[in-house]
Amino acid sequence: MSAAKNININLKIWRQKNASSKGSMETYKLDNVSTASSFLEMLDQLNEQLVNEKKEPVAFDHDCREGICGMCSLYINGRAHGPDTGITTCQLHMRMFNDGDTIYIEPWRSKAFPVIKDLVVDRSAFDRIQQAGGFVSVNTSGNTIDANSIPVPKDDADKAFMAAACIGCGACVATCKNGSAMLFVGAKVSQYALLPQGKVEATQRVLNMVRQMDEEGFGNCTNTGACEIECPKGISLENIARMNREFLKASVK
Amino acid sequence: MALTGLFLCLFLAGHLAGNLQLIFGTSLQFNEYALFMTTNPAVKILSYLTYISILFHAIDGILLTFQNKAARPIGYAKTDGSSSSFASRNMAVLGTIILVFIVTHMVNFWAKMHFDESMPLQETVVESPMGELTLYNTVNGSYVNKEAVEVRNVTDFYDPQLNLKVGQGYKDLHKITFEFFKDEKFGLIFTLGYVLAMLAMAFHLWHGFQSAFQSLGATGSKLTPAIKLFGKLFSVIVPLLFAIIPIYIHFSK
CATH class of the missing domain: 1.25.40 (Serine Threonine Protein Phosphatase 5, Tetratricopeptide repeat)
Structure with a gap:
């Protein structure tokens, strides 16, 4: 890896005062950005500059900054989480950019993810989908069976684990030309459909979660596969197919 | 679909x-x-x-x-179709x-x-002692002399003197x-x-x-x-x- 250097960049960032204001793309110039810094650190640097200039800093979502929480979003240069694969925005580094680059930064665009401020969007639609069926009802009155005492085929366990890797960041929705949440819901449905614990409520789960997904205003899946490419956790399209199977099965029951 | x-x-x-x-x-x-x-x-x-x-x-x-x-009521300012x-x-x-x-x-x-009243019909040209002769093919494999019949109802061959149907042709x-x-x-x-x-x-x-x-x-x-x-x-x-x-x-x- 080459040594870190400093670059000067131009930023075009979506600024929107609040949920009801119109918003527009604003241009900023930021000098001396270390290529070793992460994308979010670059935004911190910009905000510092804005604060020093007595301007409103750019609001953006972030939390763990280690690629696990799913909080950071950002549509960077036309791609969810920017120009790299298998990463969240906090894992994107400025070494992916060159001196003099113009970088577009936009919020997730979806009717179901309204902008709260600048680059921050409301992803509670995902929470409501989860609440509609993304759980198993377990009796916790003291006689809970240890999960490990129920045998699960290794292959199923692996697939369920891969589906459970979804961090609910919404990159799938952001990148999908239809604003569809099928990869997210597919992962959540699959995670339980593959395990014996999830079988009990399988029928209601898929019907309820899909209904909630549609009510939230997400688009339909046309299998472009962009979600799978942009997913930071590598959730596969196979999960959407599994959800489709579960949905068909549940619909004819 | x-x-x-x-x-x-x-x-x-x-x-x-x-x-x-x-x-x-x-x-x-x-x-x-x-x-x-x-x-x-x-x-x-x-x-x-x-x-x-x-x-x-x-x-x-x-x-x-x-x-x-x-x-997606509001689109992205920059998109990248690579995914x-x-x-x-x-x-x-x-x-x-x-x-x-x-x-x-x-x-x-x-x-x-289906509807064209002036559809041409399948013809066969044969050499005869009188010179070239144009015949209509009929659906049961025989031929009628083009000069000797009148075409009615698009495909029906009628003997004009007897006013009887003598065969049916193929739309060409x-x-x-x-x-x-x-x-x-x-x-x-x-x-x-x-x-x-x-x-x-x-x-x-x-x-x-x-x-x-x-x-x-x-x-x-x-x-x-x-x-x-x-x-x-x-x-x-x-x-x-x-x-x-x-x-x-x-x-x-």
Whole structure:
């Protein structure tokens, strides 16, 4: 890896005062950005500059900054989480950019993810989908069976684990030309459909979660596969197919 | 979309087999086939299924497109198409081109075959002692002298003196097709239009074929690669063979 250097960049960032204001793309110039810094650190640097200039800093979502929480979003240069694969925005580094680059930064665009401020969007639609069926009802009155005492085929366990890797960041929705949440819901449905614990409520789960997904205003899946490419956790399209199977099965029951 | 799409793929294969007789069969063979296709009751049922499929596929597609557009009211300032294929992103446009083609195609051939009162009939020219003699072919394999009969109800041959039906002829769809693509003024444009429509069809199928199986949840580690391979072969070979026919006709002597 080459040594870190400093670059000067131009930023075009979506600024929107609040949920009801119109918003527009604003241009900023930021000098001396270390290529070793992460994308979010670059935004911190910009905000510092804005604060020093007595301007409103750019609001953006972030939390763990280690690629696990799913909080950071950002549509960077036309791609969810920017120009790299298998990463969240906090894992994107400025070494992916060159001196003099113009970088577009936009919020997730979806009717179901309204902008709260600048680059921050409301992803509670995902929470409501989860609440509609993304759980198993377990009796916790003291006689809970240890999960490990129920045998699960290794292959199923692996697939369920891969589906459970979804961090609910919404990159799938952001990148999908239809604003569809099928990869997210597919992962959540699959995670339980593959395990014996999830079988009990399988029928209601898929019907309820899909209904909630549609009510939230997400688009339909046309299998472009962009979600799978942009997913930071590598959730596969196979999960959407599994959800489709579960949905068909549940619909004819 | 998936079910109607797959049924239409079957239709395409059948239609292609019929069309290839324009290259590999005689004019009589093709017209016999055309008569069978317009009169056989089983084919009638299939043809109605096809009309319904085309209609549902188109209406469903239009509704999906509107819903999906509504799922992202504000678009991105910058987009990058690298995470999905051209075909998958443009199914609605490709479908519209195909629909326009189907309408013109039906006006040019289907409507003529069904409703044109002045359809030419299959003829055979023979050498006789009196010189060249033009005969009409009849559907039971015999011939009637063109000069000696009167044509009524498009295809019925009547003896003008006896006022009796002496036979029934074949509508010459073969001639109509050849004249259409060999037309001095517009033949080349019609041929090019047909080829372009087949190009749109190829892209539509490139994404659509495998996409239908994904939507139905018919996926698997062995099944999916096989479907994808078959779909790609189908989407190249079928439109290519369709497109070769008008080119062959246009340049035939």
